[in-house]
Amino acid sequence: MAEAAGVSRTTVSFVLNDRPGAAISETTRQRVLQAAATLGYVPSPEARALKTGRSDIVLCLLPDWPITGPLGVLLKKLSAHLAEAGLTMFSHQRNAVDDLTQVLQSTTPAAVVAMCDLTPAEAAFAQQRGVHLVAWMGVIPGYPDEAGLRQSDVGRLQVSALAGLGHERVAYVLPHDTDLAWFSDPRRDGASERAAELGLAFEHVRLTDDVGSTTGLVDGLTTSGTTGVCAYNDEVAFSVVKAAQRLGREVPRDLSVVGVDDSVIGRLSEPSITTVSFELAHEAENLAALLAVGRNLPARSSARPAEVIRLVPRASTAPPGRA
Amino acid sequence: MAEAAGVSRTTVSFVLNDRPGAAISETTRQRVLQAAATLGYVPSPEARALKTGRSDIVLCLLPDWPITGPLGVLLKKLSAHLAEAGLTMFSHQRNAVDDLTQVLQSTTPAAVVAMCDLTPAEAAFAQQRGVHLVAWMGVIPGYPDEAGLRQSDVGRLQVSALAGLGHERVAYVLPHDTDLAWFSDPRRDGASERAAELGLAFEHVRLTDDVGSTTGLVDGLTTSGTTGVCAYNDEVAFSVVKAAQRLGREVPRDLSVVGVDDSVIGRLSEPSITTVSFELAHEAENLAALLAVGRNLPARSSARPAEVIRLVPRASTAPPGRA
DNA sequence: CTGTTAGCGCCTTCAA
């Protein structure tokens, strides 16, 4: 900014950054602000970052499948919280051609939130560049997962719900899309563990891309005595319900089904689908606070919820063998 | 990078940037590369951007609702294409607290792709900063929309499909979520236009958040003589189908329904839902080419499809009044 | 309270 304001660069820097230590006369302050406004001046992000060694970008590294539902909402909230703290959130979806190493050659973010797994090389590179690494639902070698949400707990909750109704043989149904394995496997494993703890018979099957074959899979499940199904999400649950109905089975009398996500499809299904919903507002704030250390993040009120995940009982579950 | 390689900064810069004009002996080249590798040296993005005045970031500015389905796929493809051209794509979702002006204070991208509307102030700011602006499904004052896809065409195609089957009274059903108005209104308007062209009776209704009330809405539609419904998307279509069935109407005999998105829910519905699918691979390449001008973008083969949008006929549509 | 000054790491013209 030209010293069109008639002051020195230092002064400009001071007032624009609200430097705590420095005392600037209100007159000068106004003069600088005025000049900045008329000139349309804004400091160059690159020069600033170069000088301070750090930008005010927070990068969310997302897995390479679409983020929808509760997680999408969380991202949105996180972005807003960070913006309030003067940080800008960007998302980058993992893809085959560029890894974090590449991405960090385009910018040096203040922090990277890993919502997908990082390789040791990526982690090392980020560290070397002084980038603050936060593992949130993604694995970074040597870092703790900061997410207050375990995918395995989702599976555990589903099984517990069925067990509570008296089911003794339960199954986990995985989605066709193996890209989702990163997500679905932990849920299944949690379900499996919980079933073992409770002494339930447990098996799992994976859908295929052929919709028709779901019928066969569900038939196999019911004939083997399974009375309760945990589905990866509401979409899978819906497809299981449909298949059962095609087979002349009644839901929930012959088969109970529990989904995940509390999505529209589950509400519209007949019967409506019992599901697991997420309470992620507090998580978003937590994460924002973690990322905005040293900045004055506006105080947030929302208390930590009793449970991050919660069962939403609907019509698709009942004790086995009766309506 | 220390001249641990025993060469000058110039040399390093040359080899690392593959400078065309300069001839570097293969020996030196290797020595530099070697040293860079062992030192783990990478040029600072900020310094580079400061010097050249431009970074290699492409920023996609997204509307503040979740991007799913075909558009999500497009983003993913775009990101991969840009990565191949040495550009890094970041996404930033619009939110209430930071606008583009704020975001551009964190970085100076090579280009911004507007997938949501920009204010004149935002556009001016970006221009002043020398950021290349591309309107793609978003409106930027003074810029042409580069998207080969008009939302209004989606609505038009839906109406055409119903008209082709002989329907004479059609309705458009909008989603509850008014955030989606930006998307849904153009579709509805296209449908309305097309209906007028074809001399069809046209009306539109909006769902409410109360699922039960959908029944009443659909009842109103059918009693007023509507035989064909265009739904905002497959989810809305599904909910219309369900409501019709609750009313004892049969789909498609009493009511034909056309959705949009070719989503799983439409395929699993009974009857399966006729829908509009998108062919966006070519769009992604086009857009990438537009953004990567001056860079050597790997050649792409996919030909421009005959139609960006395509009707997928399924079981939920038939001529009016018969099965 | 305000101005001077020295780089941050890189690219690039100019000379050698």
Add this chain to the structure above:
DNA sequence: TTGAAGGCGCTAACAG
């Protein structure tokens, strides 16, 4: 074919 030097726009010591 390579080295030296200047400056991109900014921040932060350090005077004044």
